[in-house]
Amino acid sequence: MSFKPYEHKVQYYETDTMKIVHHSNYVRWMEEARVDLLEQMGLGYDVMEKSGVLSPVLSVHCEYKSMTRFPERVQITIKLLSYTGVRFSFAYEIRDKQTNTLRAEGITTHCFTDVNGNPLSIRRKYPDWDKIFRENCEKQ
Amino acid sequence: MSFKPYEHKVQYYETDTMKIVHHSNYVRWMEEARVDLLEQMGLGYDVMEKSGVLSPVLSVHCEYKSMTRFPERVQITIKLLSYTGVRFSFAYEIRDKQTNTLRAEGITTHCFTDVNGNPLSIRRKYPDWDKIFRENCEKQ
Amino acid sequence: MSFKPYEHKVQYYETDTMKIVHHSNYVRWMEEARVDLLEQMGLGYDVMEKSGVLSPVLSVHCEYKSMTRFPERVQITIKLLSYTGVRFSFAYEIRDKQTNTLRAEGITTHCFTDVNGNPLSIRRKYPDWDKIFRENCEKQ
Amino acid sequence: MSFKPYEHKVQYYETDTMKIVHHSNYVRWMEEARVDLLEQMGLGYDVMEKSGVLSPVLSVHCEYKSMTRFPERVQITIKLLSYTGVRFSFAYEIRDKQTNTLRAEGITTHCFTDVNGNPLSIRRKYPDWDKIFRENCEKQ
Numbered sequence: 001m002s003f004k005p006y007e008h009k010v011q012y013y014e015t016d017t018m019k020i021v022h023h024s025n026y027v028r029w030m031e032e033a034r035v036d037l038l039e040q041m042g043l044g045y046d047v048m049e050k051s052g053v054l055s056p057v058l059s060v061h062c063e064y065k066s067m068t069r070f071p072e073r074v075q076i077t078i079k080l081l082s083y084t085g086v087r088f089s090f091a092y093e094i095r096d097k098q099t100n101t102l103r104a105e106g107i108t109t110h111c112f113t114d115v116n117g118n119p120l121s122i123r124r125k126y127p128d129w130d131k132i133f134r135e136n137c138e139k140q
Numbered sequence: 141m142s143f144k145p146y147e148h149k150v151q152y153y154e155t156d157t158m159k160i161v162h163h164s165n166y167v168r169w170m171e172e173a174r175v176d177l178l179e180q181m182g183l184g185y186d187v188m189e190k191s192g193v194l195s196p197v198l199s200v201h202c203e204y205k206s207m208t209r210f211p212e213r214v215q216i217t218i219k220l221l222s223y224t225g226v227r228f229s230f231a232y233e234i235r236d237k238q239t240n241t242l243r244a245e246g247i248t249t250h251c252f253t254d255v256n257g258n259p260l261s262i263r264r265k266y267p268d269w270d271k272i273f274r275e276n277c278e279k280q
Numbered sequence: 281m282s283f284k285p286y287e288h289k290v291q292y293y294e295t296d297t298m299k300i301v302h303h304s305n306y307v308r309w310m311e312e313a314r315v316d317l318l319e320q321m322g323l324g325y326d327v328m329e330k331s332g333v334l335s336p337v338l339s340v341h342c343e344y345k346s347m348t349r350f351p352e353r354v355q356i357t358i359k360l361l362s363y364t365g366v367r368f369s370f371a372y373e374i375r376d377k378q379t380n381t382l383r384a385e386g387i388t389t390h391c392f393t394d395v396n397g398n399p400l401s402i403r404r405k406y407p408d409w410d411k412i413f414r415e416n417c418e419k420q
Numbered sequence: 421m422s423f424k425p426y427e428h429k430v431q432y433y434e435t436d437t438m439k440i441v442h443h444s445n446y447v448r449w450m451e452e453a454r455v456d457l458l459e460q461m462g463l464g465y466d467v468m469e470k471s472g473v474l475s476p477v478l479s480v481h482c483e484y485k486s487m488t489r490f491p492e493r494v495q496i497t498i499k500l501l502s503y504t505g506v507r508f509s510f511a512y513e514i515r516d517k518q519t520n521t522l523r524a525e526g527i528t529t530h531c532f533t534d535v536n537g538n539p540l541s542i543r544r545k546y547p548d549w550d551k552i553f554r555e556n557c558e559k560q
């Protein structure tokens with residue numbers, strides 16, 4: 001299944017003394033793109049909150065390929081890379097919108113927990129969500 | 141009553157393209173100094189949380205006097221400027237630690253609310269805290 | 281003259297323990313709206329950078345009226361409040377996009393400086409910009 | 421060679437709606453610890469800036485092990501993991517100061533560049549720094 005890429009306009013407050021976007025902001029942009037993808041999949045924050053489900057980040061990896069400057073725009077392509085029924089991961093490509101130059105590549109892994117932080121099996125607890133994850137996953 | 145000033149080490153990620161600290165961070169530093177002052181007054185976050193009390197910010201004012209750069213240290217002097225029994229305000233002076241040059245001056249106003257956001261009268265609900273506020277306030 | 285309001289989608293990383301947007305982020309949103317307005321006025325960052333002109337923030341004031349939560353959208357109306365030929369100020373209204381509820385009101389003041397931080401008279405140095413400022417200013 | 425661990429006091433503005441520190445802030449804490457380590461090694465920001473040398477981040481990896489809350493303190497142990505004469509990497513352990521519970525583990529990789537972004541060979545250009553890196557590196 002194909003999703004609309006996410007677009008972020010670089011903000012002045014995201015830059016640092018090197019006159020480039022500070023590297024920590026790419027981690028925030030990946031979250032923006034992930035929230036957007038989950039909404040497109042029908043699993044927006046409101047849906048999860050109603051079910052009392054949280055989705056903490058288990059790991060973040062980011063490779064910086066070239067520098068982003070204010071006031072550029074970046075386009076983030078994101079896909080559901082893996083899904084085990086409990087854990088899932090996303091892969092990201094961040095490119096300059098105008099030139100398509102690769103800015104960064106990233107991977108994040110996640111699980112679902114209840115409000116007390118106990119891990120939940122999506123496969124067992126949320127068969128509807130499990131179906132959505134399986135249908136949208138690159139590899140299983 | 142006299143309190144220990146708060147010290148903040150400027151971080152690289154707080155700078156922007158102008159090679160100075162981004163102005164939004166001074167608002168965060170004022171929060172750091174305020175948290176520290178409330179702890180010194182015996183009203184730390186743990187005390188308030190146990191009582192189910194939140195303390196939202198009602199207004200922020202900041203005048204920028206000179207530029208702060210990485211990796212300087214700033215010293216923040218803070219005092220309880222006013223207290224009405226319901227609302228209270230703090231005044232801040234942010235100075236370079238080494239040269240004592242004034243970097244910024246600020247004022248923030250606050251109230252207490254319950255977890256549902258309803259304003260609380262400190263005077264009526266928390267006489268112990270009311271006493272602390274009255275004793276530490278510049279003017280009443 | 282009338283400008284298009286600026287829209288900001290609240291991000292998860294902008295929230296805090298109170299489950300509301302942290303108050304320091306409104307200061308960043310005002311910057312986003314200001315950058316957008318200056319672009320609409322024909323004074324985008326690229327224009328200023330080519331001229332070697334910086335525009336530091338001299339003061340920020342923000343009154344918080346109600347709480348903003350993830351994943352709401354806010355609409356920011358901004359106008360050029362005053363202009364003296366050297367200094368200028370903007371006024372902001374931040375409202376919930378869906379309900380139009382007022383979230384916050386703010387004012388920021390600014391000047392122009394050269395790259396060494398020396399203040400510049402717009403009226404004398406940049407008559408074209410001076411004209412734009414005068415035409416778009418509410419009061420003079 | 422042994423270095424003093426870096427300590428960070430968790431700030432309120434670093435928390436999010438889950439009442440935990442937002443995962444992007446760990447990336448900023450790793451920068452704080454790295455700046456501190458480089459200062460301890462005699463390669464502080466002032467030394468590098470005088471030489472016109474920048475040190476961009478090439479990659480960041482972070483594994484989140486348990487949740488950090490306001491107002492805890494974390495202690496960050498950092499070591500120089502690898503050094504090739506051109507590239508170098510740091511490994512980080514972030515632990516709760518009071519309980520020593522592991523909060524996160526991370527690795528970042530870096531190089532040195534001139535102000536135009538061209539990579540520099542430390543070994544060839546800065547033999548003094550090369551010596552420091554070699555002496556402090558875990559493996560070569």
